Amino acid sequence: MSTFAQHNFKGERALVRVDFNVPLDDAFHITDDTRMRAAVPTIKKILGDGGSVILMSHLGRPKGGPEDKFSLKHLLPHLKELLPGTDVQFADDCIGASAVNAAAALKPGSVLLLENLRFYKEEEKGDKAFAEKLSKLGDVYVNDAFGTAHRAHASTAVIAQFFPKDKRMFGLLMEAEVSSANKVMNDTQRPFTAILGGAKVSDKILIIENLLEKANNIIIGGGMAYTFLKAQGKSIGKSLCEEDKLDLANEILAKAKAKGVQFLIPVDSIAADKFAPDAATQKVSNDHIPDGWMGLDISDESIALFGKVILASKTILWNGPMGVFEMEKFQHGTKAIAEFVAQATAQGAFSLVGGGDSVAAVNQFGLADKVSYVSTGGGALLELFEGKVLPGIAAINE
Numbered sequence: 530m531s532t533f534a535q536h537n538f539k540g541e542r543a544l545v546r547v548d549f550n551v552p553l554d555d556a557f558h559i560t561d562d563t564r565m566r567a568a569v570p571t572i573k574k575i576l577g578d579g580g581s582v583i584l585m586s587h588l589g590r591p592k593g594g595p596e597d598k599f600s601l602k603h604l605l606p607h608l609k610e611l612l613p614g615t616d617v618q619f620a621d622d623c624i625g626a627s628a629v630n631a632a633a634a635l636k637p638g639s640v641l642l643l644e645n646l647r648f649y650k651e652e653e654k655g656d657k658a659f660a661e662k663l664s665k666l667g668d669v670y671v672n673d674a675f676g677t678a679h680r681a682h683a684s685t686a687v688i689a690q691f692f693p694k695d696k697r698m699f700g701l702l703m704e705a706e707v708s709s710a711n712k713v714m715n716d717t718q719r720p721f722t723a724i725l726g727g728a729k730v731s732d733k734i735l736i737i738e739n740l741l742e743k744a745n746n747i748i749i750g751g752g753m754a755y756t757f758l759k760a761q762g763k764s765i766g767k768s769l770c771e772e773d774k775l776d777l778a779n780e781i782l783a784k785a786k787a788k789g790v791q792f793l794i795p796v797d798s799i800a801a802d803k804f805a806p807d808a809a810t811q812k813v814s815n816d817h818i819p820d821g822w823m824g825l826d827i828s829d830e831s832i833a834l835f836g837k838v839i840l841a842s843k844t845i846l847w848n849g850p851m852g853v854f855e856m857e858k859f860q861h862g863t864k865a866i867a868e869f870v871a872q873a874t875a876q877g878a879f880s881l882v883g884g885g886d887s888v889a890a891v892n893q894f895g896l897a898d899k900v901s902y903v904s905t906g907g908g909a910l911l912e913l914f915e916g917k918v919l920p921g922i923a924a925i926n927e
């Protein structure tokens with residue numbers, strides 16, 4: 530393995546795996562370009578050295594053949610805007626003659642964007658022959674696709690073996706993502722507080738279990754809190770609940786107690802009579818949510834309780850909103866927690882925010898530059914915090 534910053538790309542064609550899996554609206558406009566912007570420093574460094582860049586990515590989940598709505602051509606105009614003054618080309622295939630010829634003709638300083646890798650079912654299957662064909666396009670392989678590092682696909686993992694160790698490396702984004710995750714998990718300044726929210730306990734169970742080994746405080750908010758409340762014998766009205774996870778919730782609570790981890794569950798909620806922006810609302814105690822009402826946000830006492838712990842923290846990991854922040858009536862809790870995380874960061878804490886919804890929330894409240902690190906990883910970040918080795922990382926290190 531070689532270090533990206535030390536490598537001189539002069540005269541080389543760098544084959545860079547990026548995660549340009551960005552959300553598009555019906556008119557194919559990019560609604561959040563975070564992942565594209567995050568890849569720009571890596572691209573610029575290669576071009577600045579006098580190399581050329583071949584970008585490969587997936588977009589969406591096509592069924593294994595070309596589908597216009599998943600074409601990377603929709604990203605080309607914005608990629609050009611992000612790289613002003615750079616020659617940016619598009620190949621309507623990722624292997625095959627058009628890709629091979631365009632890659633071979635690529636001049637130093639130029640960028641070539643390949644068509645969606647998932648138009649070939651071989652990509653997701655991790656097909657070796659497909660990976661080898663892709664590898665022939667470049668002289669050096671750079672993996673900068675942190676968002677896809679949990680997938681053992683041809684372009685993210687299998688391809689690395691076709692490059693010698695000094696010609697395969699992580700890009701700047703991947704390095705930054707891994708180093709911020711390591712800072713939280715391995716180089717932890719204490720107290721370490723993990724804030725978990727979102728809809729489902731089942732999605733976060735492995736993370737909670739792993740965090741019980743590392744965190745001093747675990748704060749639970751969002752829809753998943755009500756499963757814990759019900760497990761404690763509280764009435765939760767028609768709030769979200771995973772009935773089959775009640776025993777597990779109790780086991781987690783017992784484990785936290787045994788390990789001396791402070792496990793904080795909301796004590797009050799903003800309850801609604803229906804799951805809708807125009808719902809009637811009332812503030813309720815979580816000791817007893819009335820029948821027919823559902824908790825859709827945390828309320829003042831919970832916010833104050835959580836805020837105190839967050840402000841005293843030196844390391845903060847946040848994944849998942851505290852309420853249904855997409856609806857104005859239920860965004861206060863998530864916003865307040867985002868503000869506490871920003872304030873703790875200003876006081877010197879290291880804060881990492883990850884997961885599509887939490888990142889969207891932090892962006893929506895204009896606080897993205899007030900936290901230490903905003904991750905481009907959804908599933909990849911979660912798996913990293915579950916303690917898994919990500920195939921995209923392992924393949925470079927092997």
Ligand SMILES: Nc1ncnc2c1ncn2[C@@H]1O[C@H](COP(=O)(O)OP(=O)(O)OP(=O)(O)O)[C@@H](O)[C@H]1O
Pocket residue numbers: 726727728729732750751752753769824825826848849850851852853854855883884885886887907908
């Ligand atoms: N009290 C609640 N009741 C119902 N839904 C809720 C509640 N609180 C939050 N949510 C919803 O949870 C959703 C986010 O859940 P999810 O488990 O996907 O979280 P996430 O960690 O942000 O996921 P990702 O990692 O994909 O970003 C949001 O759409 C939000 O509206």
Ligand SMILES: O=C(O)[C@H](O)COP(=O)(O)O
Pocket residue numbers: 548550589590676677680907908909
């Ligand atoms: O958005 C993501 O999490 C990555 O781009 C991976 O996409 P996938 O879940 O379709 O593999």
